[in-house]
Amino acid sequence: MTGLVIRRLAVGMFVLWGAVTLMFALLRMAPGDPATLMLGPDATSAEVDALRTELGLDRGVFAQYLTYLGQIARLDFGDSYRFNLPAMDVVLDRLQATVELTVTATVIAAVAGLTLGMLAGYRPNGRLDRTVSGLTILLQGMPTFWVGIMLVLLFSATLHLLPSSSVGTPQHMIMPAVTLSLPFTAIVARIARTSVVDSMQEPYVQTAYSKGLSRFQVLTGHVLRNSLTPVVTIIGLQMGALLGGAVIVENVFAWPGLGSLIVESVANRDYSVVQAAVLLIAAVVVVLNLLADLSYSLLDPRIRTGGNR
Amino acid sequence: MTAAGPLIEARDLSVHLPGAETMTPVIDKVDFTVGEGRTTGLIGESGSGKTMIASAVIGLLPEAATVSGELRLRDEELLTAGEKRRRNLRGHEIAMIFQDPLSALNPAQRIGRQVGEILRRDGLPRGEVDRAVVGLLDQAGIPDPERRMRAYPHQFSGGMRQRAMIALALAGSPSLVLADEPTTALDVTVQARILRLLASIQAARGMSMLLVSHDLRVMSHVSHDLVVLYAGRVCERGPTKRVLGRPRHPYTKALLASVPAVREASVPADPLPGAPANPMARPSGCAFHPRCPLARERCKVEVPLAREIEPGRFSACHFAEEVTP
Numbered sequence: 169m170t171g172l173v174i175r176r177l178a179v180g181m182f183v184l185w186g187a188v189t190l191m192f193a194l195l196r197m198a199p200g201d202p203a204t205l206m207l208g209p210d211a212t213s214a215e216v217d218a219l220r221t222e223l224g225l226d227r228g229v230f231a232q233y234l235t236y237l238g239q240i241a242r243l244d245f246g247d248s249y250r251f252n253l254p255a256m257d258v259v260l261d262r263l264q265a266t267v268e269l270t271v272t273a274t275v276i277a278a279v280a281g282l283t284l285g286m287l288a289g290y291r292p293n294g295r296l297d298r299t300v301s302g303l304t305i306l307l308q309g310m311p312t313f314w315v316g317i318m319l320v321l322l323f324s325a326t327l328h329l330l331p332s333s334s335v336g337t338p339q340h341m342i343m344p345a346v347t348l349s350l351p352f353t354a355i356v357a358r359i360a361r362t363s364v365v366d367s368m369q370e371p372y373v374q375t376a377y378s379k380g381l382s383r384f385q386v387l388t389g390h391v392l393r394n395s396l397t398p399v400v401t402i403i404g405l406q407m408g409a410l411l412g413g414a415v416i417v418e419n420v421f422a423w424p425g426l427g428s429l430i431v432e433s434v435a436n437r438d439y440s441v442v443q444a445a446v447l448l449i450a451a452v453v454v455v456l457n458l459l460a461d462l463s464y465s466l467l468d469p470r471i472r473t474g475g476n477r
Numbered sequence: 478m479t480a481a482g483p484l485i486e487a488r489d490l491s492v493h494l495p496g497a498e499t500m501t502p503v504i505d506k507v508d509f510t511v512g513e514g515r516t517t518g519l520i521g522e523s524g525s526g527k528t529m530i531a532s533a534v535i536g537l538l539p540e541a542a543t544v545s546g547e548l549r550l551r552d553e554e555l556l557t558a559g560e561k562r563r564r565n566l567r568g569h570e571i572a573m574i575f576q577d578p579l580s581a582l583n584p585a586q587r588i589g590r591q592v593g594e595i596l597r598r599d600g601l602p603r604g605e606v607d608r609a610v611v612g613l614l615d616q617a618g619i620p621d622p623e624r625r626m627r628a629y630p631h632q633f634s635g636g637m638r639q640r641a642m643i644a645l646a647l648a649g650s651p652s653l654v655l656a657d658e659p660t661t662a663l664d665v666t667v668q669a670r671i672l673r674l675l676a677s678i679q680a681a682r683g684m685s686m687l688l689v690s691h692d693l694r695v696m697s698h699v700s701h702d703l704v705v706l707y708a709g710r711v712c713e714r715g716p717t718k719r720v721l722g723r724p725r726h727p728y729t730k731a732l733l734a735s736v737p738a739v740r741e742a743s744v745p746a747d748p749l750p751g752a753p754a755n756p757m758a759r760p761s762g763c764a765f766h767p768r769c770p771l772a773r774e775r776c777k778v779e780v781p782l783a784r785e786i787e788p789g790r791f792s793a794c795h796f797a798e799e800v801t802p
């Protein structure tokens with residue numbers, strides 16, 4: 169168990185390094201230069217050169233990369249060109265909004281997905297199963313930004329029920345969180361359905377029936393718990409993907425989280441902020457995946473209590 | 478038959494499964510009884526329909542299956558009883574012990590919880606359920622039941638799991654226990670002990686048991702009556718001692734010959750020639766005719782009906798009288 173955690177953390181460190189390196193390379197390849205952007209179109213080339221030297225941009229890319237890695241190792245993520253603040257402070261300032269959004273979306277997806285999956289798996293190939301299956305295909309096929317815009321058109325522009333953007337009240341949360349959760353709900357529902365159907369084939373289900381339990385009692389008393397492991401795992405794994413979806417959703421709904429910060433910062437070549445945000449997201453994904461792995465052992469007494477007798 | 482009437486009586490019991498084109502009778506017009514306080518052994522090769530019959534009795538056939546004929550518990554016809562009634566009988570009147578005790582127990586629940594579930598659902602208070610579970614585990618020969626009831630199935634050995642399964646089946650004080658190859662998945666050394674346990678519990682509780690096995694030696698020790706199954710049909714049935722002492726069907730005789738004498742437990746002396754018939758694609762006439770030494774033309778065309786050869790003994794062979802001891 170401890171060995172597993174250590175192994176996964178080592179892999180996680182490698183993933184973080186990869187994410188940082190890739191982001192560093194991509195940003196330097198992108199056209200446009202922060203000094204030019206910061207000083208505006210009227211600046212002279214001497215002024216731009218001076219700023220470039222000040223920011224260390226005149227040195228070779230590889231030298232910049234090594235310096236950057238060294239800084240990260242000391243948990244120094246550089247400063248934001250735009251805000252004149254430590255980059256990580258800018259990022260953490262926006263983190264809460266993203267966490268609220270993704271956690272809400274995850275809860276919606278977990279509850280709705282599990283419910284749909286159980287309804288579908290209750291009678292495989294029944295009418296309910298076919299309905300849910302069609303619904304999940306639909307949910308997964310619709311692009312997030314399109315769903316977001318449609319919801320805004322329907323609930324804000326036409327029905328005037330919900331605010332179209334920004335934060336403040338729980339009503340502000342509804343549309344972004346639902347938009348973000350829809351494809352996730354579909355995935356959870358599909359996994360839950362498969363898991364329920366598989367578990368229903370297990371011999372211990374026959375034993376449960378032989379005690380005189382009804383189908384519903386068998387499902388809730390025996391199958392549900394045994395179907396949960398893949399569902400929890402997929403939730404943990406998909407929360408990472410959810411952060412990717414959050415970037416889009418935040419921009420559609422002007423949600424002031426990490427996603428919109430990243431887009432603004434890329435537009436302004438605010439390298440340090442982009443890198444700090446990506447690093448943070450990658451770290452969160454690594455931790456979530458680790459938790460998903462560990463959830464196996466928490467849910468399955470065969471692993472939790474160790475050994476085969 | 479004994480003085481007490483049968484607890485279970487099956488007449489013309491058939492189970493149809495969807496075949497290539499039509500519904501096919503995997504179980505074809507089977508007759509048998511399980512006497513009050515007695516054990517009936519159901520023997521047949523793998524695939525002969527033993528599990529299917531046990532499933533029909535407890536009412537847990539695959540969804541695609543249809544069942545017909547008569548199946549009575551005391552005076553009650555089960556096949557026409559409502560699903561609610563059948564469910565109430567399950568566990569309380571008819572319980573089942575499954576072949577593989579590991580997969581038949583829920584891996585995520587403690588043993589005690591699984592054994593006591595039926596009592597808990599019957600509304601017994603927690604303390605009484607726990608006390609009953611300890612008693613049941615003890616009766617099933619599990620040492621230190623107060624502690625072991627908190628273990629998970631994977632923490633038990635194969636034999637202990639089957640003992641837990643037996644305790645689980647006994648929890649509802651059933652009149653009939655269906656034991657589907659209860660020792661097949663176990664170590665040889667444990668098999669005999671589990672069988673003795675089942676036999677002694679059956680006798681002590683005065684309950685009835687339908688014991689399913691492909692092992693004739695198991696049957697000769699435990700079952701009072703024997704039903705010999707071939708390709709979903711009954712070949713012969715009657716009191717075990719008399720059936721094994723003087724078979725009245727060529728298949729029973731061949732089965733007996735294929736079992737090595739108990740003393741010299743070695744390879745089968747005279748293995749049955751040919752492959753077992755598939756009940757989904759039964760040979761014409763007598764299903765056993767391709768393998769039968771006594772077979773002749775009539776056997777290929779005419780399905781032999783069960784005849785009472787002597788009181789309490791039935792054989793479904795056209796030439797039952799010709800079967801030599």
Ligand SMILES: Nc1ncnc2c1ncn2[C@@H]1O[C@H](COP(=O)(O)OP(=O)(O)O)[C@@H](O)[C@H]1O
Nearest residue numbers: 494503522523524525526527528529539756757
């Ligand atoms: N769920 C099922 N669906 C279709 N056919 C089945 C199913 N279970 C068993 N069968 C068929 O029914 C026959 C009897 O099977 P079974 O009762 O399990 O035999 P046994 O227990 O004697 O080994 C077999 O030929 C098998 O192919």
Ligand code: SF4
Nearest residue numbers: 763766769776794795
């Ligand atoms: S009916 Fe014919 S084939 Fe069948 S067992 Fe008797 S002799 Fe053999």
Ligand SMILES: [Mg+2]
Nearest residue numbers: 527528529657
């Ligand atoms: Mg079987």
